[in-house]
Amino acid sequence: MALLEINNISVHYGRIQALHDISISVEEGEIVTLIGANGAGKTTTMRSLAGLLNLSSGSVTFEGEDISKLPGHKRVVRGISLTPEGRGIFPAMTVRENLEMGTYALKERSTVDESYDRVFELFPRLKEREAQSGGTLSGGEQQMLAIGRALMGRPKVLLLDEPSMGLAPQFIKQIFSIISQVNAQGMTVLLVEQNANQALSRADRAYVLETGRITRSGTGPELLADPAVKEAYLGVA
Amino acid sequence: MDQWISFDWEALGANFWSATVDGLTFGGIYALVALGYTLVYGVLNLINFAHSEVFIVGAYAVVFTLTSLGFGPSVPNLAWYAIAANLLLALVFGMLASAVTAFIVERVAYKPLRAKGAPRLVFLISAIGMSFVIQYLIFWWRGPNPEPAVIMFQNKPVFDIGGTLIYFDSILIVSAAIIMMVVVDQFIRRSKLGRGIRAVAQDPDTATLMGVNRERIIVSTFILGGLLAGVAALFYVMKVPSGVLYLGGFLLGVKAFTAAVLGGIGNVRGALLGGLLLGLIGNYGQILLGSAQWNDVVCFVVLIAVLMVRPEGILGSNLGKVRA
Ligand SMILES: Nc1ncnc2c1ncn2[C@@H]1O[C@H](COP(=O)(O)OP(=O)(O)OP(=O)(O)O)[C@@H](O)[C@H]1O
Ligand SMILES: [Mg+2]
Numbered sequence: 005m006a007l008l009e010i011n012n013i014s015v016h017y018g019r020i021q022a023l024h025d026i027s028i029s030v031e032e033g034e035i036v037t038l039i040g041a042n043g044a045g046k047t048t049t050m051r052s053l054a055g056l057l058n059l060s061s062g063s064v065t066f067e068g069e070d071i072s073k074l075p076g077h078k079r080v081v082r083g084i085s086l087t088p089e090g091r092g093i094f095p096a097m098t099v100r101e102n103l104e105m106g107t108y109a110l111k112e113r114s115t116v117d118e119s120y121d122r123v124f125e126l127f128p129r130l131k132e133r134e135a136q137s138g139g140t141l142s143g144g145e146q147q148m149l150a151i152g153r154a155l156m157g158r159p160k161v162l163l164l165d166e167p168s169m170g171l172a173p174q175f176i177k178q179i180f181s182i183i184s185q186v187n188a189q190g191m192t193v194l195l196v197e198q199n200a201n202q203a204l205s206r207a208d209r210a211y212v213l214e215t216g217r218i219t220r221s222g223t224g225p226e227l228l229a230d231p232a233v234k235e236a237y238l239g240v241a
Numbered sequence: 242m243d244q245w246i247s248f249d250w251e252a253l254g255a256n257f258w259s260a261t262v263d264g265l266t267f268g269g270i271y272a273l274v275a276l277g278y279t280l281v282y283g284v285l286n287l288i289n290f291a292h293s294e295v296f297i298v299g300a301y302a303v304v305f306t307l308t309s310l311g312f313g314p315s316v317p318n319l320a321w322y323a324i325a326a327n328l329l330l331a332l333v334f335g336m337l338a339s340a341v342t343a344f345i346v347e348r349v350a351y352k353p354l355r356a357k358g359a360p361r362l363v364f365l366i367s368a369i370g371m372s373f374v375i376q377y378l379i380f381w382w383r384g385p386n387p388e389p390a391v392i393m394f395q396n397k398p399v400f401d402i403g404g405t406l407i408y409f410d411s412i413l414i415v416s417a418a419i420i421m422m423v424v425v426d427q428f429i430r431r432s433k434l435g436r437g438i439r440a441v442a443q444d445p446d447t448a449t450l451m452g453v454n455r456e457r458i459i460v461s462t463f464i465l466g467g468l469l470a471g472v473a474a475l476f477y478v479m480k481v482p483s484g485v486l487y488l489g490g491f492l493l494g495v496k497a498f499t500a501a502v503l504g505g506i507g508n509v510r511g512a513l514l515g516g517l518l519l520g521l522i523g524n525y526g527q528i529l530l531g532s533a534q535w536n537d538v539v540c541f542v543v544l545i546a547v548l549m550v551r552p553e554g555i556l557g558s559n560l561g562k563v564r565a
Contacts, residue, residue, distance in 0.1 A: 056446055080452035092447030094440055105440055108433070109452025157452070 005068050007032040007192055008053070008084070008161055013062030015045075015052050022048045024216045025062065030161065030194050035187050037195040037203040037224070039237055040213035046196040047089050049213070050165045053194075054086035055079045067160075080109045083160030087167065089196075091150040095139025099130055102138045102149055106156030115158065123152040126182055144175035151182065161192040168199045180206060200237035204228045212237075246530065253529045258405035260524045266411040266480060268520020269418030273473035274497035275504070275512040276425060277343070277466030283442040283507045284462050287361070290368040291346045293494020294375035295467050299339030299474030300485045301379070306331040307391045307478075314482075316395045324394050328475065336471030343467030346371055347460055355459075372491075379487040387489070390482035414476045421472060422513040425465075429509055434461055442507065473497075496523070496537075499544045505554030514555060519543075 006029040015023040022045050030036045040046050051057045053064060055076030063072045066082060074082070094102055103123060107116050124131040127148040133141060141149060147167055154162055164183070168176040180202050187193050197203035204210055207224035212233060220227065227233045253260070274296050281289045289295075310327050311317070317324060350371040354364055398406035429435035437458045440448035445455055477493065478485060496519060504515025519540055526539025547555070 054450055056449060075454075076449040077452050077454045080450065086450050088447060088450060092444055092450065094443045094447065096443055097439065101436070105436065105448075105451045108436065108440075153451075 009065045011063045014060045015048055015057055016060050022216050026218045028211055032192055034208040035193045037207035037210045039200045044213040045216040047165055050163050085154040085157050085159035086163040087150045087154045089165040091146045093138040093146045097138050098135050100134045102153050103156050106153035119156045123155055127152050144171050163194045165196045248529050249531055256528050260528050262411050264521035264524035265517055266414045268517035269414045270473050270476050271497045271500040271519055272418050272513045272516025273469050275501035275516050276469045278498050278501040279506055279512045280462050280466050284459055287364050291371040293490035294372050295339050295343045296470040297490025298342040299335040299471040300477055302338030303331045303335040303475050303478045304388045304391050304485050306334040312391045314390045316392050332475045335474040336468045339471035340464045340467035343463040347463040376487050387483045387486040392482055393479050410479055426509045503547055505556040508556050511554055511556040
């Protein structure tokens with residue numbers, strides 16, 4: 005049984021259908037990546053998983069249980085944490101307060117201090133900026149904060165929507181290495197990326213999304229070697 | 242030649258300190274009501290026009306409670322602690338009545354629209370409609386006249402600043418308003434509900450991703466605003482014993498709303514600053530221009546002037562609306 009399973013879901017915005025009957029599964033401990041062009045439906049998929057959008061059909065199961073009808077704020081409690089596209093930093097809260105928001109849904113408070121230590125160890129930059137307001141951080145720092153905040157909640161699966169978007173190369177490298185590091189410590193990750201090369205080379209498995217449909221799937225190395233993927237997403241003719 | 246408008250600087254000079262104290266007293270009441278506008282605006286981006294009625298329902302509850310406890314148009318003949326206990330009871334009922342009204346307003350006028358994802362203009366119309374419905378329900382029940390006056394205690398001067406006597410009610414109201422502001426400010430900053438309110442104000446979707454139940458935050462915010470309006474209601478009846486009528490909420494609500502905008506809507510500290518300033522400005526203007534009718538005019542002229550120069554209000558809207 006997979007940890008997270010998307011079974012034949014369709015999602016609409018009003019009359020416009022953004023997802024057509026897609027299925028994805030994520031096993032415990034994996035990094036699964038979802039690649040696709042602009043407007044393919046990657047964010048729609050992630051927001052549906054987090055409970056911010058309603059399904060028109062199909063279902064989402066988590067740990068074997070159907071959570072399709074569970075409101076978003078309760079999915080966090082189950083252990084599903086989305087770092088949204090654009091990062092979703094609370095601009096008028098300090099770095100510390102943003103991290104604290106990550107623990108909002110936690111019942112078990114005894115591990116919170118330990119979580120701060122762990123996040124500051126992964127992102128020493130955040131420690132330096134602890135009292136600064138979130139809105140004044142650079143894009144890269146905001147992305148670190150967004151990931152750190154998600155980790156504060158000790159999720160079972162981490163959903164990352166384009167964490168490398170708009171970042172300078174050295175930040176992109178750092179973000180990807182953090183993702184691998186967190187995964188090595190046992191975190192399951194579903195990663196949406198346009199930076200297909202980086203994402204596929206770190207992924208256990210991957211899916212290609214085109215205009216709301218899954219058109220290809222396989223292991224990371226398989227898709228890296230796939231000529232069609234190479235041409236469309238890896239910039240190799 | 243007789244001018245239709247003239248400035249009586251002498252009167253203002255002679256009454257400056259008493260006008261200041263009185264202005265601050267009314268300002269404290271505006272500030273408490275202004276908080277309700279500001280908090281709801283923070284989480285919903287919506288001016289809850291029915292908040293003025295939330296306030297006046299509380300004032301009715303205060304008057305009814307005190308009347309049934311034997312209070313009336315003459316000073317009660319009771320020991321101070323008996324009076325204090327009765328006022329506390331009236332305060333509790335005022336807060337409850339306002340909070341319940343706020344809850345109902347949210348349920349009836351806004352929640353169904355939210356579920357449907359209605360456009361913002363529809364919320365505004367619903368808000369104004371709700372305000373009229375409550376006003377005319379009160380009118381239908383109590384008629385056009387104010388409730389008979391309720392005097393709470395013999396108001397006595399407590400001290401004297403350079404010939405100006407400072408009365409007990411002013412000290413009570415101004416200090417209570419300031420204390421309430423500090424409490425609310427700290428509550429918003431430190432409590433879990435407060436963090437939820439700020440998160441929803443700054444980014445509702447991300448708040449959901451943190452596990453914040455947005456619907457619950459919205460309802461709680463309305464109730465919090467209602468509780469504060471209930472406190473304002475007690476002080477309003479204290480200050481204006483015969484001011485409880487169906488239109489009373491509207492008249493005070495417009496001032497409180499102005500105060501919220503003046504200080505920076507969405508900003509808790511701005512509500513206090515805006516309220517106190519507006520109380521002062523209105524009172525100075527009224528004495529300078531010679532009659533109480535000028536109070537409102539002066540307030541709105543100042544509001545328009547401030548908004549032209551600084552539309553975000555004096556302190557800016559900072560409950561979270563400032564986006565990076
Ligand atoms: N709120 C919305 N209302 C209507 N249509 C929307 C909305 N959000 C997204 N869409 C449409 O749904 C489709 C999928 O969008 P989505 O944001 O999921 O794409 P994406 O793969 O994340 O793209 P990008 O790489 O640019 O982030 C697009 O055609 C988009 O125009
Ligand atoms: Mg996207």
